[in-house]
Amino acid sequence: MRPLARLIVVGVSAFTLAACATTNVRSFVERGIDVGQYRTYSWGPAGEQATGDPRLDNNEFFQERIQAAVERHLNARGFEKTTTEASDLFIHYHASVQQLVNPDGVDQPYATCEGCEPYVYDAGTILIDLVDARTHRLVWRGWAEGSIDGVVDDQAWMEKRVDDTVARIMERLPRGMGRAS
Amino acid sequence: MSRLSQFTIAAIGTLAITGCATMNVSSHVQRGLDISRYHTYDWGPADALPAGDPRLEQDPFFQDHLRGEVEKAMTLHGFEWSAAGERPDLLMHYHANISERLDVDRLDVQRGYCGENGCDVPTRQYEAGTLVIDVIDARTNRLLWRGWAQGAVKGMLANQDTMARQINEAVARMFEEFPKPL
Numbered sequence: 001m002r003p004l005a006r007l008i009v010v011g012v013s014a015f016t017l018a019a020c021a022t023t024n025v026r027s028f029v030e031r032g033i034d035v036g037q038y039r040t041y042s043w044g045p046a047g048e049q050a051t052g053d054p055r056l057d058n059n060e061f062f063q064e065r066i067q068a069a070v071e072r073h074l075n076a077r078g079f080e081k082t083t084t085e086a087s088d089l090f091i092h093y094h095a096s097v098q099q100l101v102n103p104d105g106v107d108q109p110y111a112t113c114e115g116c117e118p119y120v121y122d123a124g125t126i127l128i129d130l131v132d133a134r135t136h137r138l139v140w141r142g143w144a145e146g147s148i149d150g151v152v153d154d155q156a157w158m159e160k161r162v163d164d165t166v167a168r169i170m171e172r173l174p175r176g177m178g179r180a181s
Numbered sequence: 182m183s184r185l186s187q188f189t190i191a192a193i194g195t196l197a198i199t200g201c202a203t204m205n206v207s208s209h210v211q212r213g214l215d216i217s218r219y220h221t222y223d224w225g226p227a228d229a230l231p232a233g234d235p236r237l238e239q240d241p242f243f244q245d246h247l248r249g250e251v252e253k254a255m256t257l258h259g260f261e262w263s264a265a266g267e268r269p270d271l272l273m274h275y276h277a278n279i280s281e282r283l284d285v286d287r288l289d290v291q292r293g294y295c296g297e298n299g300c301d302v303p304t305r306q307y308e309a310g311t312l313v314i315d316v317i318d319a320r321t322n323r324l325l326w327r328g329w330a331q332g333a334v335k336g337m338l339a340n341q342d343t344m345a346r347q348i349n350e351a352v353a354r355m356f357e358e359f360p361k362p363l
């Protein structure tokens with residue numbers, strides 16, 4: 001593809017992403033660790049924490065969707081899922097929901113509030129931890145936060161949103177992590 | 182039916198739904214579930230986490246009325262209560278949660294400038310109740326279906342008639358979403 005055409009394609013897809021995805025994705029990696037040393041993983045003991053949304057607490061459909069998505073990305077990176085004893089990494093995830101207020105500008109100094117419409121929305125967070133199985137130190141943490149208004153009530157939408165969000169989190173795994181990277 | 186009248190009906194239907202829907206109902210289901218494999222049910226032990234609201238879950242009227250409504254709905258869907266001593270095909274759980282929710286009032290008054298600190302967003306707290314019903318495969322212990330209803334609990338805790346009406350509506354609407362035999 002010619003550079004210009006490629007630039008346009010990138011520009012257009014960035015625009016579409018920005019338009020529909022208000023999900024913020026972040027990650028950090030422990031400094032000074034050789035991330036290339038890890039080959040195998042298993043799920044760490046599930047901390048049964050409340051999500052803040054009773055529809056999602058102990059919701060196997062939701063939990064299994066997240067786990068399947070994470071495993072898909074780890075496997076694509078060349079990681080191998082093993083027993084707890086044989087794994088280099090323990091994977092944990094945590095999901096939470098809280099209501100947030102979007103002030104829509106009214107909290108700004110000298111806001112002129114014609115047409116301001118502050119609103120409340122459900123903000124959902126998915127957080128994924130990779131922990132060194134030997135030292136129990138956090139190696140990498142990735143998380144995403146965004147509005148999930150209406151998402152949980154629509155199973156197909158929730159599944160797609162989980163898949164997309166986990167994909168965007170796992171994209172941020174550092175280079176050199178996993179056999180296939 | 183002509184296009185226009187179809188449209189009108191759809192519009193009225195939407196209006197009617199939004200007009201009375203102070204209760205939000207939905208569900209999740211195991212993909213590919215064949216519910217016709219299951220015939221009997223029983224109530225399972227209460228789920229461990231997180232604690233439901235004691236104002237509901239320790240209220241004998243709430244419990245009895247809810248269980249009665251769910252049992253009626255299960256009968257309507259063709260399920261039988263498992264005989265004593267026999268393992269049921271399905272286990273049912275319910276969970277009743279009350280949490281503080283926020284709402285933002287409209288900013289009708291704030292037409293002027295907000296000053297150097299901006300305006301406060303006028304928020305209002307209210308108590309929202311969520312009733313969750315889980316249907317579990319008794320053999321594999323896996324979740325097959327989860328239905329829920331959410332709405333403001335105002336007035337419901339103090340008045341049994343209101344509570345009964347809310348439970349009836351919640352259970353009836355949840356079970357409209359219950360999986361049909363394939």
